Amino acid sequence: MLPRALWLSCLLAVARAQSEETTATPSETITAQDGVPTSLDVTYASISTTITLLPTAGSLSPTTASNGNGTALSTASGSQTTEDVTLIVGGQTTLSSNGTMTSSGATSRTSTSAAPVNTQPCNGHVEFCERKYSNITYVAAHNSPFSRPGNAASNQLLPVTSQLNDGIRMLQSQSHFVNNTLYLCHTSCDILNAGTLEDYLRTVTLWVEDHPFDILTILLGNSDLVSVDNYIAPIQNSGLWPYLYTPPTIPLSLPNWPTLSSMILRQKRVVLFMDYMANQTAVPYILDEFLHIWETPFSPTDPTFPCTVERPPELPEEQARESLMYMANHNLNTGLTFLGNEILVPNVARINQTNAVEGPGSLGAMAEDCTDLWGRPPNFLLVDFYDAGSGSVFEVAAELNGVAYDLECCGLIEPAAQAPRRPGVLLAAMVAGVAALLC
Ligand SMILES: *[C@@H]1O[C@H](CO)[C@@H](O)[C@H](O)[C@H]1NC(C)=O
Ligand SMILES: *[C@@H]1O[C@H](CO)[C@@H](O)[C@H](O)[C@H]1NC(C)=O
Numbered sequence: 001m002l003p004r005a006l007w008l009s010c011l012l013a014v015a016r017a018q019s020e021e022t023t024a025t026p027s028e029t030i031t032a033q034d035g036v037p038t039s040l041d042v043t044y045a046s047i048s049t050t051i052t053l054l055p056t057a058g059s060l061s062p063t064t065a066s067n068g069n070g071t072a073l074s075t076a077s078g079s080q081t082t083e084d085v086t087l088i089v090g091g092q093t094t095l096s097s098n099g100t101m102t103s104s105g106a107t108s109r110t111s112t113s114a115a116p117v118n119t120q121p122c123n124g125h126v127e128f129c130e131r132k133y134s135n136i137t138y139v140a141a142h143n144s145p146f147s148r149p150g151n152a153a154s155n156q157l158l159p160v161t162s163q164l165n166d167g168i169r170m171l172q173s174q175s176h177f178v179n180n181t182l183y184l185c186h187t188s189c190d191i192l193n194a195g196t197l198e199d200y201l202r203t204v205t206l207w208v209e210d211h212p213f214d215i216l217t218i219l220l221g222n223s224d225l226v227s228v229d230n231y232i233a234p235i236q237n238s239g240l241w242p243y244l245y246t247p248p249t250i251p252l253s254l255p256n257w258p259t260l261s262s263m264i265l266r267q268k269r270v271v272l273f274m275d276y277m278a279n280q281t282a283v284p285y286i287l288d289e290f291l292h293i294w295e296t297p298f299s300p301t302d303p304t305f306p307c308t309v310e311r312p313p314e315l316p317e318e319q320a321r322e323s324l325m326y327m328a329n330h331n332l333n334t335g336l337t338f339l340g341n342e343i344l345v346p347n348v349a350r351i352n353q354t355n356a357v358e359g360p361g362s363l364g365a366m367a368e369d370c371t372d373l374w375g376r377p378p379n380f381l382l383v384d385f386y387d388a389g390s391g392s393v394f395e396v397a398a399e400l401n402g403v404a405y406d407l408e409c410c411g412l413i414e415p416a417a418q419a420p421r422r423p424g425v426l427l428a429a430m431v432a433g434v435a436a437l438l439c
């Protein structure tokens with residue numbers, strides 16, 4: 001783990017480097033490499049107490065949470081279910097709301113023979129339905145919006161809809177507050193401006209609506225350290241808000257995350273984290289990243305990719321092992337001075353090796369190191385150009401998850417062919433299934 005003194009001196013070094021820039025504008029003085037703020041005002045909450053947001057801990061129903069403008073969150077179907085009600089996923093099988101498979105007895109009044117078998121995949125795999133959100137390895141697109149052809153500051157080749165079609169299940173980004181609007185920009189909006197946060201979230205929401213059995217994570221960098229209130233409008237206006245998962249406690253510890261099936265049944269399928277300035281008491285659906293996830297060194301230029309805790313600094317080892325999920329930053333960078341900004345850009349010359357299943361500096365090798373060190377694989381594998389290696393990053397994740405690797409990759413799914421099923425119809429069927437069982 002990086003000691004606090006070292007951490008601060010890193011920040012100071014970057015801050016000093018920036019203060020030598022004579023042409024820096026206000027937004028440039030505060031953000032540094034990869035959107036991580038250089039300001040010394042960044043604070044990390046500690047896990048000294050757990051706040052319960054809801055009357056019944058463990059309930060998934062976000063009924064009492066206030067959203068910052070005083071409106072209660074949607075209750076979805078959560079309030080109609082209890083821990084011992086048997087639920088159905090996709091009309092095929094029964095899963096208890098506590099995540100366990102139930103025996104065939106309660107599942108159907110007409111069939112008395114075979115035990116039910118779930119055929120509806122959750123996030124692409126039937127096996128995942130029963131697993132907790134915190135017990136899965138997801139492939140994460142580093143700087144997901146930055147897919148601008150010909151721009152050296154791009155981190156991805158394929159746009160966000162392709163990323164999602166191909167199996168990316170965490171979208172990471174940095175956001176900057178310019179002209180009173182949140183934009184997705186790489187370090188500075190002069191370098192690469194991918195448009196507004198709201199437009200990006202609108203695109204993501206369309207995909208979420210079309211894929212009712214998929215769980216998605218969004219990790220937003222608040223690079224200018226603006227108040228979390230500024231994020232409410234883009235989230236609500238984009239249509240994403242009804243899908244956001246609100247945990248029952250602050251923080252939600254590693255073993256306490258719900259199963260994918262229970263999140264799907266309630267259609268609370270998007271988990272949104274923010275690195276700095278989250279305040280879950282004020283805005284309960286924007287989760288404080290560093291209360292829930294620790295990260296290995298960010299934007300590394302070191303191809304050995306040590307699996308050490310960098311952020312949050314001074315995280316007790318016991319918490320790193322037992323309370324938080326963790327993210328492997330597996331993107332190799334080179335430094336570049338661009339329009340007066342020091343920025344880190346992907347080392348494209350080594351991308352095939354970096355994203356490979358095995359070999360020195362590969363994603364597979366880092367995942368193996370991490371698993372040896374921490375006793376469980378990373379939850380999030382943060383990569384650049386996820387398509388490089390023709391799906392190798394997904395092969396690594398499948399191996400860690402113990403499921404078959406059967407993906408067509410990458411960018412091959414045409415947008416028109418992505419959603420043959422109407423989500424409204426599917427949802428209606430699902431809800432009908434649940435309702436039938438509750439009768
Ligand atoms: C609060 O958010 C809800 C849900 O989007 C919206 O309908 C309502 O108009 C908002 N209220 C105010 C005062 O902004
Ligand atoms: C989960 O629910 C099932 C079905 O109601 C029940 O049999 C089982 O004991 C529960 N498991 C736990 C851990 O609460």
Ligand SMILES: *[C@@H]1O[C@H](CO)[C@@H](O)[C@H](O)[C@H]1NC(C)=O
Nearest residue numbers: 134135136137376377378379
């Ligand atoms: C999930 O749990 C299984 C069984 O304990 C374990 O083998 C696997 O490594 C875990 N995966 C993650 C990402 O925690």
Ligand SMILES: *[C@@H]1O[C@H](CO)[C@@H](O)[C@H](O)[C@H]1NC(C)=O
Nearest residue numbers: 178179181183185189190193
């Ligand atoms: C912010 O406003 C200024 C002045 O109108 C304009 O030059 C600049 O391009 C705007 N920035 C963004 C990111 O739109």
Ligand SMILES: *[C@@H]1O[C@H](CO)[C@@H](O)[C@H](O)[C@H]1NC(C)=O
Nearest residue numbers: 068277278279280281282283
């Ligand atoms: C978080 O929001 C709550 C409720 O609005 C407020 O009382 C508290 O001071 C805020 N915490 C921080 C650290 O700003």
Ligand SMILES: *[C@@H]1O[C@H](CO)[C@@H](O)[C@H](O)[C@H]1NC(C)=O
Nearest residue numbers: 348349350351352388389390
């Ligand atoms: C990566 O590998 C692919 C397929 O083997 C090859 O076409 C491509 O040129 C390689 N890219 C680099 C940067 O070496």
